[in-house]
Amino acid sequence: MTHFLYREQAEEAVRLVAQPLLDSFVANNLTGGREAIHVVLIDPSSPLFEVTVGAIPEGKEYVEIARQKAFEAWREQCDTRELVRFYPHLLMDGDVLYSGGVFRHRLACGVSGLPSAWDEVIGAASIESCRAICFVNSEAVIADEDAPLFLPNSTPMAA
Secondary structure (H helix, E strand, O other), X not given: OOOOOOHHHHHHHHHHHHHHHHHHHHHOOOOOOOOOEEEEEEOOOOEEEEEEEOOOOOOOOHHHHXXXXXXXXXXXXXXXXXXXXXXXXXXXXXXXXXXXXXXXXXXEEEEEOOOHHHHHHHHHHHHHHHHHHHHHHHHHHHXXXXXXXXXXXXXXXXX
Protein backbone atom coordinates (compact mmCIF):
# COMPACT_ATOMS: atom_id res chain seq x y z
CA MET A 1 0.00 0.00 0.00
CA THR A 2 1.10 3.52 -0.62
CA HIS A 3 0.07 6.84 0.85
CA PHE A 4 -2.76 7.28 -1.68
CA LEU A 5 -3.70 3.69 -2.50
CA TYR A 6 -4.99 1.28 0.08
CA ARG A 7 -7.82 -1.21 0.35
CA GLU A 8 -10.68 1.30 0.38
CA GLN A 9 -9.45 3.04 -2.78
CA ALA A 10 -8.84 -0.28 -4.53
CA GLU A 11 -12.33 -1.48 -3.60
CA GLU A 12 -13.91 1.73 -4.88
CA ALA A 13 -11.91 1.54 -8.11
CA VAL A 14 -12.87 -2.07 -8.87
CA ARG A 15 -16.52 -1.54 -7.99
CA LEU A 16 -16.69 1.49 -10.30
CA VAL A 17 -15.77 -0.60 -13.33
CA ALA A 18 -16.24 -4.35 -12.75
CA GLN A 19 -20.04 -4.63 -12.47
CA PRO A 20 -20.86 -2.02 -15.15
CA LEU A 21 -18.44 -3.60 -17.62
CA LEU A 22 -19.66 -7.12 -16.87
CA ASP A 23 -23.28 -6.00 -17.33
CA SER A 24 -22.40 -4.35 -20.65
CA PHE A 25 -20.52 -7.39 -21.94
CA VAL A 26 -23.42 -9.71 -20.98
CA ALA A 27 -26.02 -7.37 -22.54
CA ASN A 28 -24.03 -7.32 -25.77
CA ASN A 29 -23.62 -11.11 -25.88
CA LEU A 30 -19.84 -10.96 -25.59
CA THR A 31 -19.37 -13.43 -22.73
CA GLY A 32 -20.38 -16.77 -24.22
CA GLY A 33 -23.13 -17.04 -21.61
CA ARG A 34 -20.81 -16.45 -18.66
CA GLU A 35 -22.08 -13.95 -16.11
CA ALA A 36 -19.62 -14.02 -13.20
CA ILE A 37 -16.06 -12.89 -12.61
CA HIS A 38 -13.52 -12.75 -9.82
CA VAL A 39 -11.18 -9.75 -9.65
CA VAL A 40 -7.92 -9.57 -7.67
CA LEU A 41 -5.93 -6.32 -7.48
CA ILE A 42 -2.42 -6.41 -6.00
CA ASP A 43 0.40 -3.96 -5.38
CA PRO A 44 4.01 -4.73 -4.50
CA SER A 45 3.30 -5.55 -0.88
CA SER A 46 0.10 -7.58 -0.89
CA PRO A 47 -3.35 -8.13 -2.34
CA LEU A 48 -5.23 -4.84 -2.11
CA PHE A 49 -8.71 -6.08 -2.83
CA GLU A 50 -10.60 -8.97 -4.37
CA VAL A 51 -14.24 -9.51 -5.14
CA THR A 52 -16.56 -11.88 -6.94
CA VAL A 53 -19.15 -10.23 -9.17
CA GLY A 54 -22.09 -12.49 -10.00
CA ALA A 55 -22.55 -16.12 -9.00
CA ILE A 56 -19.64 -18.36 -9.95
CA PRO A 57 -20.94 -21.63 -11.39
CA GLU A 58 -20.26 -24.70 -9.28
CA GLY A 59 -17.00 -26.38 -10.15
CA LYS A 60 -15.41 -23.29 -11.69
CA GLU A 61 -12.14 -22.11 -10.17
CA TYR A 62 -12.42 -18.40 -11.02
CA VAL A 63 -11.09 -17.28 -7.62
CA GLU A 64 -7.91 -19.35 -7.74
CA ILE A 65 -7.32 -18.57 -11.42
CA ALA A 66 -7.77 -14.80 -10.91
CA ARG A 67 -5.35 -14.85 -7.97
CA GLN A 68 -2.77 -16.76 -10.00
CA LYS A 69 -3.16 -14.44 -13.02
CA ALA A 70 -2.56 -11.42 -10.78
CA PHE A 71 0.46 -13.06 -9.16
CA GLU A 72 2.00 -14.07 -12.52
CA ALA A 73 1.45 -10.58 -13.97
CA TRP A 74 3.10 -9.06 -10.90
CA ARG A 75 5.95 -11.56 -10.79
CA GLU A 76 6.89 -11.07 -14.45
CA GLN A 77 5.70 -7.44 -14.65
CA CYS A 78 3.79 -8.01 -17.87
CA ASP A 79 0.32 -9.06 -18.94
CA THR A 80 -0.25 -12.81 -18.81
CA ARG A 81 -1.15 -12.81 -22.52
CA GLU A 82 2.36 -11.53 -23.24
CA LEU A 83 3.87 -14.00 -20.76
CA VAL A 84 2.18 -17.05 -22.30
CA ARG A 85 2.69 -16.05 -25.94
CA PHE A 86 6.16 -14.49 -25.93
CA TYR A 87 7.90 -15.61 -22.74
CA PRO A 88 6.83 -19.23 -22.14
CA HIS A 89 10.33 -19.94 -20.81
CA LEU A 90 9.37 -17.88 -17.73
CA LEU A 91 6.34 -20.02 -16.87
CA MET A 92 6.68 -22.05 -13.67
CA ASP A 93 5.00 -25.09 -12.22
CA GLY A 94 1.48 -24.15 -11.12
CA ASP A 95 1.16 -21.16 -13.47
CA VAL A 96 -2.04 -20.79 -15.47
CA LEU A 97 -1.95 -20.54 -19.24
CA TYR A 98 -4.79 -18.04 -19.54
CA SER A 99 -4.74 -14.38 -20.43
CA GLY A 100 -6.51 -12.04 -18.06
CA GLY A 101 -3.70 -10.93 -15.78
CA VAL A 102 -2.83 -7.28 -16.39
CA PHE A 103 0.24 -5.32 -15.26
CA ARG A 104 0.18 -1.52 -15.47
CA HIS A 105 1.86 1.24 -13.48
CA ARG A 106 3.36 -1.19 -10.95
CA LEU A 107 -0.05 -2.68 -10.14
CA ALA A 108 -1.36 -6.07 -11.20
CA CYS A 109 -4.92 -7.25 -11.63
CA GLY A 110 -6.15 -10.75 -12.35
CA VAL A 111 -9.66 -11.36 -13.64
CA SER A 112 -11.24 -14.72 -14.36
CA GLY A 113 -14.65 -15.77 -15.61
CA LEU A 114 -15.06 -14.28 -19.08
CA PRO A 115 -13.31 -14.83 -22.39
CA SER A 116 -9.77 -13.63 -21.71
CA ALA A 117 -9.93 -10.46 -23.82
CA TRP A 118 -12.85 -9.20 -21.68
CA ASP A 119 -11.08 -10.29 -18.48
CA GLU A 120 -8.19 -8.06 -19.60
CA VAL A 121 -10.47 -5.08 -20.23
CA ILE A 122 -11.84 -5.29 -16.68
CA GLY A 123 -8.33 -5.71 -15.24
CA ALA A 124 -6.93 -2.73 -17.12
CA ALA A 125 -9.96 -0.59 -16.25
CA SER A 126 -9.63 -1.52 -12.57
CA ILE A 127 -5.99 -0.42 -12.52
CA GLU A 128 -6.71 2.83 -14.37
CA SER A 129 -9.60 3.52 -11.99
CA CYS A 130 -7.17 3.11 -9.05
CA ARG A 131 -4.81 5.59 -10.63
CA ALA A 132 -7.62 8.09 -11.23
CA ILE A 133 -8.70 7.92 -7.59
CA CYS A 134 -5.08 8.41 -6.49
CA PHE A 135 -4.66 11.35 -8.88
CA VAL A 136 -7.75 13.06 -7.50
CA ASN A 137 -6.64 12.53 -3.90
CA SER A 138 -3.04 13.60 -4.48
CA GLU A 139 -4.05 16.68 -6.48
CA ALA A 140 -6.25 17.77 -3.58
CA VAL A 141 -3.24 17.60 -1.25
CA ILE A 142 -1.00 19.42 -3.74
CA ALA A 143 -3.59 22.19 -4.15
CA ASP A 144 -3.79 22.70 -0.38
CA GLU A 145 -1.46 25.62 0.34
CA ASP A 146 -1.30 24.59 4.00
CA ALA A 147 -0.25 21.01 3.24
CA PRO A 148 3.15 19.93 4.57
CA LEU A 149 6.04 19.64 2.12
CA PHE A 150 6.36 15.92 2.80
CA LEU A 151 3.67 13.30 3.22
CA PRO A 152 3.12 12.27 6.84
CA ASN A 153 5.66 9.76 8.18
CA SER A 154 8.02 10.37 5.28
CA THR A 155 11.50 11.78 5.47
CA PRO A 156 13.26 14.00 2.95
CA MET A 157 15.81 12.33 0.72
CA ALA A 158 19.42 13.01 1.58
CA ALA A 159 21.14 15.50 -0.71
